[in-house]
Amino acid sequence: MNLQSIGLTEIETKEFAQINRDEDLILGRVALEHKRMYRVWTEVGELLSEVTGKFSFQAKSREDFPAVGDWVAVKPRPEEGKGTIISVLPRKSKFSRKSAGATAEEQIVAANVDTVFLVNSLNEDLNLRRIERYLLLTWESGANPVIVLSKADLCQNIEEKIAAVEAITFGGVPVIPISVETLIGLEALEPFLQPGKTIALLGSSGVGKSTLTNRLLGAEKQLVQAIREEDDKGRHTTTHRELILLPNGCVLIDTPGMRELQLWESADGLAETFSEIEVLAENCRFRDCQHTDEPGCAVVTAINDGQLAAERLASYIKLQKELAFIERKANKRAKAEVKKQSKTINKQMKQRKSR
Incomplete structure (x- = not known):
């Protein structure tokens, strides 16, 4: 496989050269x-790989392990169709969310992505607050967001819904309505689907990600299930994240539908997603204004004047509190991990001395 065709750039090549000093490693994705x-694409074919014991020991969290889209240095065993991952190259972007459960731990959904297609259905399941969450995490990831509104052929009030979505992006993010069934809007996606570029499809279950993947791929690779008539929602189809190479050389990452999208550390993404509130806040009388009942609050004034929707401020404050809570939990967890690793190292040193 030609690695340039799946997104390899000079940046990854130079990073790998610094790792491959013994010249017995190869680069893979x-x-x-x-x-x-891990299934890793390399120039000698696809290798079923796992990390070394040393790698696992030195990894401090899930973030340190390879994720779909990562470039990795691999010691190959091509005769067996296997390999051993020695190192993960620095990521140019990563879409992360908080892992499920009470533990504050990062889960990387996709790495080294150029553009994220945030797929939302134009049926009754369209949710502006959920789109805000996806936008927040995408801006934080380092990739560029594109909002794809699927199932346009099933929508009666399409212009109204598009306007509602555009109102929360302030013209800074492309909003593209499509219908895979009637081919409406698919040509508007083509500028992003370029050879060597990586596109991640993200969205809830049943919004049409797998159907779109099949159309772009030109084959029924992903199983597609119909919308449930009783609640107008789609069923979950994709069960794992996977790189898919399109005929034109673009790399696609289809992801399982996310029933729960908990935020990860996204302070910069919050500012980008709610840029209009951040700009207004600069004119508040008090620097630490909470935008509730403080005198001279420019944000509340904008709401009263009809320039800003009250729902936007409510969502901003809610996400701000959620991020602060995650940060507190993550700090506690980090301290616990350092303490645990220190105990392990001390125990190993004592065992060596006793020998």
Whole structure:
């Protein structure tokens, strides 16, 4: 496989050269991950790989392990179709969310992505607050967001819904309505689907990600299930993240539908997603204004004047509190991990001395 065709640039080539001093490693890209086993695309073919014991020991969190889209240095065993991952190259972007459960831990959904297609259905499941969350995490990831509104052929009040979505982006993000069934709007996606570029499809279950993937791929690779008539929602189809190479050389990452999208550390993404509130806040009388009942609050004034929707401020404050809570939990967890690792190292040193 030609690595340039799946997104390799001079940046990754130079990073790999610094790692490959013994010249027995090869470069590859993680195409699929399942229970710490990885399918890696390389120039000698696809290798089923796992990380070394040293790698696992030195990893401090899930973030340190390979994720789909990562470039990795691999010691190959091509005769077996296997390999060993020695190192993960620095990521140019990563879309992360908080992992499920009470633990404050980062889960990387996709790495080294150029553009994120935020797929939302134009049926009754369209949710502006959820789109805000996706936008926040996409801006934080380092990739560029594009909002794709699917199932346009099933929408009666399409102009009204598009206007509502555009109102929360302030013209800074492309909003593209499409219908895979009637081919409406698909040509507007083509400028982003370029050879060597990586596109991640993100969205809730049943919004049409797998159907769109099949159309772009020109084959029924992903199983597609119909919308449930009783609640107008789609079923979950994709069960894992995977790199898919399109015929024109663009790399696609289809992801499972996210029923729960908990934020990860996204302070910069919050400012980008709610840029109009951030700009207004600069004119508040008090620097630490909470935008509630303080005198001289420019944000509340904008709401009263009809320039800003009250729902936007409510969402901004809610996400701000959520991020602060995650940061507190993450700090506690980091301290606990350092303490745990220190105990492990001390224990190993004592065992060596006793020998």
